[in-house]
Structure formats: structure tokens, C-alpha cells
Amino acid sequence: MKAVMSNKSAIALYVLPALLLILIIIYIPLVLTGYYGMMDWKGFAPMKFIGLDNYNKLIHDSMFWKSTYHSVLLGICSTLSLLIYLAVSMVLASRIKGANLFRKIYLIPMLLSSVAIAQLWSKIYDPSNGMINHLLTSMGVQNPPLWLSDPNIVLFAIFVPIVWQYAGFYIIIYYAALKNVPEEVIEAATIDGATPWQVASRIKLPLIAPVFKVTIILALVGSLKYFDLIFVMTGGGPNHASEVMASYMYGEAFSKYNFGYGSAIGFALLLICLLMTWLIRKLTTSGEDVQY
Amino acid sequence: MEEVVSLNKKKALPIIMVLVVMLSLALSGCTSSDNNASGSQGGSNGQTVIKFMHLWPEGSSNAQYTIVNEIIQDYEKQHPDIKIQTEILGNDQYREKLKVLASSNELPDVGMTWSDGFLKPYVEGQLFTPLDDVIDANLKDTFIPGVKESYAIDGKTYGMPLELNISYIFYNKELFKKYNLQVPKTYSEFKNIVKTLNDNKVIPAAVGNKEGWPGSFWFMYLVDRIGGPTILTDVIQGKRSFDDPAIVQAATEVQNLVDMNTFEKGNSGLSNDEAKGYFMNEQAAMFLTATWELPNYTTSPDVPQAFKDKIGYFKFPLYEGGKGTDINSYVGGPGVGLFVAENSEVKEQAKDFAAFLVKEWGNKSVTDAGVIPATKVDTAGKKLDPMYVEILKDLSSASNVTTYFDTQASPNVAELHHDLIAALFGKQITPQQFVQQTAAALAEESN
Numbered sequence: 001m002k003a004v005m006s007n008k009s010a011i012a013l014y015v016l017p018a019l020l021l022i023l024i025i026i027y028i029p030l031v032l033t034g035y036y037g038m039m040d041w042k043g044f045a046p047m048k049f050i051g052l053d054n055y056n057k058l059i060h061d062s063m064f065w066k067s068t069y070h071s072v073l074l075g076i077c078s079t080l081s082l083l084i085y086l087a088v089s090m091v092l093a094s095r096i097k098g099a100n101l102f103r104k105i106y107l108i109p110m111l112l113s114s115v116a117i118a119q120l121w122s123k124i125y126d127p128s129n130g131m132i133n134h135l136l137t138s139m140g141v142q143n144p145p146l147w148l149s150d151p152n153i154v155l156f157a158i159f160v161p162i163v164w165q166y167a168g169f170y171i172i173i174y175y176a177a178l179k180n181v182p183e184e185v186i187e188a189a190t191i192d193g194a195t196p197w198q199v200a201s202r203i204k205l206p207l208i209a210p211v212f213k214v215t216i217i218l219a220l221v222g223s224l225k226y227f228d229l230i231f232v233m234t235g236g237g238p239n240h241a242s243e244v245m246a247s248y249m250y251g252e253a254f255s256k257y258n259f260g261y262g263s264a265i266g267f268a269l270l271l272i273c274l275l276m277t278w279l280i281r282k283l284t285t286s287g288e289d290v291q292y
Numbered sequence: 293m294e295e296v297v298s299l300n301k302k303k304a305l306p307i308i309m310v311l312v313v314m315l316s317l318a319l320s321g322c323t324s325s326d327n328n329a330s331g332s333q334g335g336s337n338g339q340t341v342i343k344f345m346h347l348w349p350e351g352s353s354n355a356q357y358t359i360v361n362e363i364i365q366d367y368e369k370q371h372p373d374i375k376i377q378t379e380i381l382g383n384d385q386y387r388e389k390l391k392v393l394a395s396s397n398e399l400p401d402v403g404m405t406w407s408d409g410f411l412k413p414y415v416e417g418q419l420f421t422p423l424d425d426v427i428d429a430n431l432k433d434t435f436i437p438g439v440k441e442s443y444a445i446d447g448k449t450y451g452m453p454l455e456l457n458i459s460y461i462f463y464n465k466e467l468f469k470k471y472n473l474q475v476p477k478t479y480s481e482f483k484n485i486v487k488t489l490n491d492n493k494v495i496p497a498a499v500g501n502k503e504g505w506p507g508s509f510w511f512m513y514l515v516d517r518i519g520g521p522t523i524l525t526d527v528i529q530g531k532r533s534f535d536d537p538a539i540v541q542a543a544t545e546v547q548n549l550v551d552m553n554t555f556e557k558g559n560s561g562l563s564n565d566e567a568k569g570y571f572m573n574e575q576a577a578m579f580l581t582a583t584w585e586l587p588n589y590t591t592s593p594d595v596p597q598a599f600k601d602k603i604g605y606f607k608f609p610l611y612e613g614g615k616g617t618d619i620n621s622y623v624g625g626p627g628v629g630l631f632v633a634e635n636s637e638v639k640e641q642a643k644d645f646a647a648f649l650v651k652e653w654g655n656k657s658v659t660d661a662g663v664i665p666a667t668k669v670d671t672a673g674k675k676l677d678p679m680y681v682e683i684l685k686d687l688s689s690a691s692n693v694t695t696y697f698d699t700q701a702s703p704n705v706a707e708l709h710h711d712l713i714a715a716l717f718g719k720q721i722t723p724q725q726f727v728q729q730t731a732a733a734l735a736e737e738s739n
Contacts, residue, residue, distance in 0.1 A: 045416060126566070128575070147558070149558040150718075237560065239712070239715035255703065
């Protein structure tokens with residue numbers, strides 16, 4: 001094994017297939033997207049090179065910034081909801097009755113596709129026949145909110161199924177991390193008289209901090225490129241009130257045949273995601289990670 | 293040792309089974325891709341293969357699906373050397389796939405397209421072939437006047453229309469009878485109906501504005517009745533401006549209807565199908581839609597006869613003081629038509645098949661599907677639903693059919709129009725803003 005690892009050409013041979021695949025499937029299309037962004041192109045018919053016009057238009061496009069704002073807002077909300085997931089998994093990881101059952105309950109939404117979830121919640125949100133408004137009217141609320149058609153509410157209405165959808169994913173990650181915290185450390189602390197709160201905040205949290213950082217990046221970048229559920233539930237409407245970057249890109253490229261401009265939006269989306277990742281890493285790498 | 297071997301045997305069986313399944317899957321994958329590869333050049337028996345893509349899946353459009361299948365079988369019987377290979381997708385998926393296929397220049401030999409604004413980018417990209425020769429040879433004078441023209445650009449026809457649609461207000465006769473309501477002739481009568489239904493806690497009309505176009509029907513009819521039948525077409529052709537006072541007034545009337553609680557609440561978040569549910573569940577009394585819904589009220593086996601019997605229709609009422617004084621002026625337009633791909637390797641055969649399909653469709657769609665074809669039909673001696681016969685009669689006495697504004701407009705303007713309609717119904721914008729934003733987009737386009 002050692003002989004192979006010190007042989008440079010052998011290393012190259014082993015790395016090459018995966019490298020080629022990643023280049024062809026991911027990096028080349030990325031570069032091409034940036035290139036298409038410089039075209040006046042309908043998606044078919046000949047392209048026309050127009051330099052940075054699309055990117056220039058993008059910077060002055062208020063609708064793009066509005067959708068960026070919505071995406072960032074969604075990202076912030078998702079990041080905050082990590083705290084809920086963390087709290088839930090802390091409870092589940094401490095030996096309580098029925099933890100196993102709850103874990104499964106939280107995991108089930110993960111098994112559904114986003115489209116199914118979107119359909120389900122569209123029915124729940126239906127203004128007159130939906131479950132929520134039925135409940136509200138039976139409780140005597142005169143004018144229950146019109147969840148998906150009120151531009152002031154729609155983004156938050158969409159956010160609820162998103163929290164629900166990803167609960168299982170993050171809870172599993174936190175649960176696994178918490179289970180990795182050595183039992184002895186916690187026992188020692190309890191013997192020394194630490195309260196459960198102290199155990200959680202002084203021992204468990206610092207020990208799973210690296211995992212927490214990763215989930216922040218996952219949540220934020222995931223929200224920035226979020227698309228499927230919103231597209232099915234509202235299509236970005238009403239009148240762009242729930243438009244996010246990815247749905248705006250889709251609309252421009254496929255509904256309006258502005259493929260060049262759509263590519264430019266896609267490339268900008270990539271840059272924003274990279275920037276966010278870099279920013280979070282900068283902000284969270286203060287000091288050494290706690291080790292045990 | 294003995295035990296180990298037997299254990300391995302036990303494990304081996306499922307593994308072998310998995311391998312067999314995977315292998316057979318891989319093989320079947322290979323064979324089907326082989327078929328595709330041989331595609332246009334010729335099938336297994338030296339047959340010419342014509343690829344045909346349509347949007348009537350067996351489940352959701354059963355009547356249409358069956359007819360198309362029959363026509364294909366007839367055609368293959370008459371032309372033993374030709375094999376028609378179909379690919380069927382639902383409406384929305386069809387639209388998506390067509391765009392993707394177009395961008396990789398792999399359109400099917402024959403496929404379906406919409407008219408005017410939808411067609412234009414494809415024609416400009418030289419993806420569709422002109423069909424005038426085959427129309428002249430096979431289908432001369434068979435189309436209802438004006439329909440074929442919607443598929444023409446610069447004097448060449450790029451699509452053979454299959455359907456024609458006009459819009460009516462369909463209503464629940466039983467609900468009308470219960471509250472003693474008469475079919476309205478004028479707009480003020482219509483408003484009274486809305487008021488009575490509201491007082492009795494019935495939703496007057498269902499509309500779904502998530503995609504915008506269903507609400508646009510109300511807007512377009514109001515424009516027609518207030519500003520006269522040609523105004524929207526004039527706007528597209530640049531003869532008039534979208535900020536015409538008549539259009540502003542129509543947009544204002546839309547918001548007046550919203551203020552009167554004419555439509556179900558939260559309609560800007562509902563799709564057309566969801567809104568249709570309100571009408572089909574008899575929660576809403578009226579539904580302004582096009583004749584493509586006719587099978588649901590006449591022939592469809594999925595809808596109970598009791599419901600079908602309750603449904604009637606009336607023409608959009610006349611607006612007092614408006615310029616559109618003829619109730620026989622409709623908002624409507626051609627539905628789908630057939631195109632033939634410009635770079636098809638079997639272009640001539642594809643054209644011939646397309647013409648055959650259009651012709652046969654005209655005969656069969658009336659009796660079997662209950663939809664209105666774009667070709668002239670002789671209804672004599674056919675057993676048809678009374679509502680259907682009535683509508684065919686209307687069509688022959690129509691003074692005008694204004695093609696849907698969003699169909700006539702370019703994809704850019706159409707999308708904006710849909711967004712703005714949703715906003716207009718949701719009262720997010722004023723009628724003035726509605727008109728100005730559309731006018732600005734149209735002006736940008738004409739530059």
C-alpha cells in the first residue's frame with residue numbers, strides 16, 4: 001500500500017477517473033453557464049455574443065435583487081430553525097421514553113419528495129377548503145389569512161413546510177453527533193454537580209460545534225438555491241412575492257426564452273453561494289475546535 | 293465448514309437474483325435505446341419511423357388519447373411501410389420538454405405547438421417547416437376561417453390547427469334556480485346575480501390566478517365589451533396603446549368585481565384546476581372558461597351525469613355604454629396545432645401523416661371527444677350533446693373571435709401579463725400601474 005501511495009503516477013491513475021467525471025459533469029457546465037451568460041440566446045437558434053450586457057442588466061434588475069432578498073431571508077430563517085432542530089435532537093439524544101419513535105416521526109417528511117410535500121401543503125393552505133382555515137373559522141376567526149395569495153404572508157407560509165421537510169435531515173445529523181459525545185465526560189460533569197443546562201451548553205455544544213458549522217453552511221447555501229417546493233406551490237407568485245433566485249432564473253430561461261439572461265442569473269447565484277460559504281467560514285473559524 | 297457453505301448458498305440466492313434483475317434491466321435498457329438509435333433511418337423491418345409527440349395522456353385526456361391512437365392505427369394500416377412512434381406527456385411537461393428538445397435540436401418529426409406568440413421563437417429559430425404545400429394539397433378550405441392564420445408568420449403557415457376554443461360563463465343551473473336568478477344579458481344584471489349569490493353565501497364565480505391566464509379571461513371580455521372587439525388585437529399590432537382609457541376602465545371593473553367578492557378568496561394562490569374544483573364541487577355558481585372544458589359537462593365518463601345535467605352556459609353580458617355591442621363577440625383562440633420539424637429526416641412522410649391526423653381529427657373529435665376541432669364539421673346525422681350542438685351553432689354565428697391576448701403577445705409580454713393579472717386580482721397594483729407596466733413592456737418590445 002505504501003509503495004502505491006508514494007508512486008506519483010499511480011496516484012494520478014487512481015484519482016483520474018473521478019476527477020474527469022467531476023470536471024465533465026460539474027466544472028465544465030459551470031464555466032459554460034458563465035459563458036452563456038454573455039450571450040443573447042433564446043435557448044435555440046444562433047447565439048449572439050453581447051459581452052457583459054446581461055450581467056450589467058442583472059445588477060440593475062430590481063426583480064433580481066428582490067428574489068435575492070427573498071432567498072437570503074429564507075436562508076436566515078433556515079439557519080435560525082437549526083436551533084429548533086438542535087434543541088429537539090438534544091432531547092432525543094438524552095435517554096427519554098419513546099425517543100426512537102419520535103426520531104422516526106421526524107424522519108418521515110424526508111422520505112417524501114418536495115413535489116408531494118408541495119401538493120400536500122397547497123391543500124392544507126387552501127383558502128376556503130384547507131385544513132388550517134377550516135380550523136380557524138371553526139374557532140371563530142372571521143377572515144383567516146389567505147396563506148399563499150397574500151404577498152405579505154406567502155414567504156413565511158412556504159417556510160413552514162420547508163422547516164418540516166428538513167427537520168429529519170438535521171435532527172439525524174445532530175443526533176449522531178450528540179451520540180458521539182463520550183458518556184464519561186458527561187457523567188464526570190454530572191458528578192461534579194453540573195446542571196443539565198450546563199452540560200448542554202458547556203460540554204455538548206462545544207463538542208459538536210464543527211458539525212454545527214457544517215449544518216449552517218448546508219442550510220444557508222441550500223436555501224439560496226431552493227427551488228422545487230416554491231415552484232410547485234406558488235410558482236414564485238403572486239406577482240413575484242415568493243420569487244427566489246432559482247425560480248427567477250427558471251422563469252427567465254424557460255418561460256420567457258431568455259436563456260442568456262437565465263444563465264447569467266445562474267452564474268450570479270453560484271457566486272453568491274460561494275461568497276456566503278466563504279463568509280461563514282470566516283466568521284466561524286474563531287479559535288481552535290474543542291477536542292476530547 | 294459445512295455450515296459456512298450452506299450459509300453462503302443462502303446468501304448467494306438473493307445476490308444472484310439481484311444480479312439477474314440488474315442484468316435484465318440493463319439489457320432492456322440497451323434494446324430500447326437500440327430502437328431509438330435506429331429512429332428515423334428505418335425500423336427493424338425496413339420501416340420508416342415517424343416520431344410523434346403529443347400531450348393527451350391516457351389518464352387525463354382519455355377521449356383525445358383514444359382518438360389519436362385510432363388515427364395512428366388507421367394510418368399505419370394504410371401505409372405498411374411507416375411506423376409511428378409516439379411519446380406522450382402532460383400539458384406542462386410537454387411544454388418544458390419541447391423547449392429542451394428545441395435547444396438540443398432534437399425535435400420529434402411531428403409534434404404539437406400553440407399559435408402566435410408561442411410559435412414565433414421556434415419559427416425564427418428555423419425549427420419548424422412551412423406546411424402550405426401539404427395544406428393546399430390535402431386540407432384546402434377545411435379550416436374554420438381565421439384559425440389557420442394564427443399559425444402563419446410572414447405569409448407561411450407553420451402549424452396545422454387541431455382545436456378551436458371560445459370562452460363562455462358556465463353556470464350551475466340548480467343554484468341559479470334556487471335563488472331565482474335569470475341568465476344575465478347585461479353587466480348590471482350580472483352584478484345583481486353576484487350580489488344575490490353573495491348574500492346567500494355562495495361563491496359567485498371560481499377563478500384560479502396562480503398562472504394568471506384564467507383571470508385574464510375576465511379582463512379580456514371586459515375590454516371587449518367596454519372598448520370594442522378589435523382593441524386588444526390593435527394593441528398587439530401597435531395601432532393602439534395599452535394605456536387606452538377603455539383598458540384602464542376594464543382593469544378597474546376587474547377590481548370592482550374583486551371588491552364585490554365575486555371570486556373565491558385567495559384566488560391568486562390557486563391554480564386553474566384548484567379553482568375548477570370549487571365549481572365542480574358546486575361551491576361556486578359560475579366559471580368563466582373555454583370550450584376545452586366541454587367534455588366535463590357533456591361526454592366525460594369521469595363526471596357524474598347528475599352534475600352534467602346541472603351545467604348550462606351563457607355569453608359574457610354586454611356592458612352598458614360600452615363599445616362592444618354584440619354579444620356574439622367572443623374571446624377565444626386556436627388551441628394546439630401540429631408542426632413538422634424542419635430538420636426531420638422523414639419530412640415528406642411526416643407532413644403527410646400530420647395532414648392525415650388533422651383531417652381525421654376533425655371527424656372524430658366531435659362525436660367521440662366532444663371538443664371543437666379547427667376544421668369545419670358536418671353535424672348532420674350525428675348524435676351529439678345538446679349543449680355541444682348549441683355551441684357549434686354559436687360558433688357559426690360568431691361576429692368576432694378575439695384571440696387571447698397572451699397567445700398573441702410574445703412570451704415576454706405574456707408572462708408579464710400573467711403576473712400583473714394575479715396582482716390585479718390580488719389588489720397589489722392599481723389599474724393604472726397594471727396598464728402602464730404592460731404598455732412599457734410592449735413599447736420595449738417594438739423597439
